[in-house]
Amino acid sequence: NAGVIQTPRHKVTGKGQEATLWCEPISGHSAVFWYRQTIVQGLEFLTYFRNQAPIDDSGMPKERFSAQMPNQSHSTLKIQSTQPQDSAVYLCASSLDPGVTSDYTFGSGTRLLVI
Amino acid sequence: QQKVQQSPESLIVPEGGMASLNCTSSDRNVDYFWWYRQHSGKSPKMLMSIFSNGEKEEGRFTVHLNKASLHTSLHIRDSQPSDSALYLCAASCRTGGYKVVFGSGTRLLVSP
Numbered sequence: 001n002a003g004v005i006q007t008p009r010h011k012v013t014g015k016g017q018e019a020t021l022w023c024e025p026i027s028g029h030s031a032v033f034w035y036r037q038t039i040v041q042g043l044e045f046l047t048y049f050r051n052q053a054p055i056d057d058s059g060m061p062k063e064r065f066s067a068q069m070p071n072q073s074h075s076t077l078k079i080q081s082t083q084p085q086d087s088a089v090y091l092c093a094s095s096l097d098p099g100v101t102s103d104y105t106f107g108s109g110t111r112l113l114v115i
Numbered sequence: 116q117q118k119v120q121q122s123p124e125s126l127i128v129p130e131g132g133m134a135s136l137n138c139t140s141s142d143r144n145v146d147y148f149w150w151y152r153q154h155s156g157k158s159p160k161m162l163m164s165i166f167s168n169g170e171k172e173e174g175r176f177t178v179h180l181n182k183a184s185l186h187t188s189l190h191i192r193d194s195q196p197s198d199s200a201l202y203l204c205a206a207s208c209r210t211g212g213y214k215v216v217f218g219s220g221t222r223l224l225v226s227p
Binding site: 031033035042043045048055056058091093103104105106107108109 | 116149157158159160161164203205211212213214215216217218219220
């Protein structure tokens with residue numbers, strides 16, 4: 001069990017460029033969550049998939065952020081026209097079944113820096 | 116929109132002392148609570164979970180849950196310097212589609 005795998009570990013982009021972050025959940029886990037963590041805002045919920053279907057994207061800044069889960073083995077978070085305020089650690093977590101008392105396992109995160 | 120409030124924001128305890136951390140949900144429909152620990156530069160790791168009223172103990176760690184007051188607490192006895200970390204409380208509820216919401220955390224420093 002390799003755990004939740006996130007790539008890349010670090011990404012530096014210029015203001016206005018696009019950034020794509022990848023997450024590979026634990027095999028067999030049905031739910032994938034994306035969070036953003038900063039010192040000021042803490043750990044913010046972005047979006048959530050269950051069995052590849054989007055369930056809740058209430059935390060996503062609508063205009064520039066999008067997330068997909070094309071198959072059960074990976075999810076992507078895309079940020080268009082990146083801004084300095086997008087700089088954060090982006091964390092992906094997966095769970096066996098969020099409807100029952102299962103735990104959530106986080107990946108190591110992608111540290112995004114927009115300059 | 117469910118919110119999870121944690122207190123205190125930061126806490127310093129001497130080595131060997133007791134640390135007590137608090138967490139309250141704003142959503143009366145909250146079903147599940149978790150406590151996560153995040154060491155500096157690392158991702159959060161699940162420490163303990165509690166889903167029913169009462170108390171649960173695992174080694175030096177004890178969690179309490181009172182669903183009527185939407186409150187959970189984490190107590191660490193015989194605190195060690197290695198316990199120094201950010202402690203995050205998380206909650207989810209059925210009516211929220213089991214979206215997991217985290218509090219801002221309590222930063223614990225155990226002084227040798």
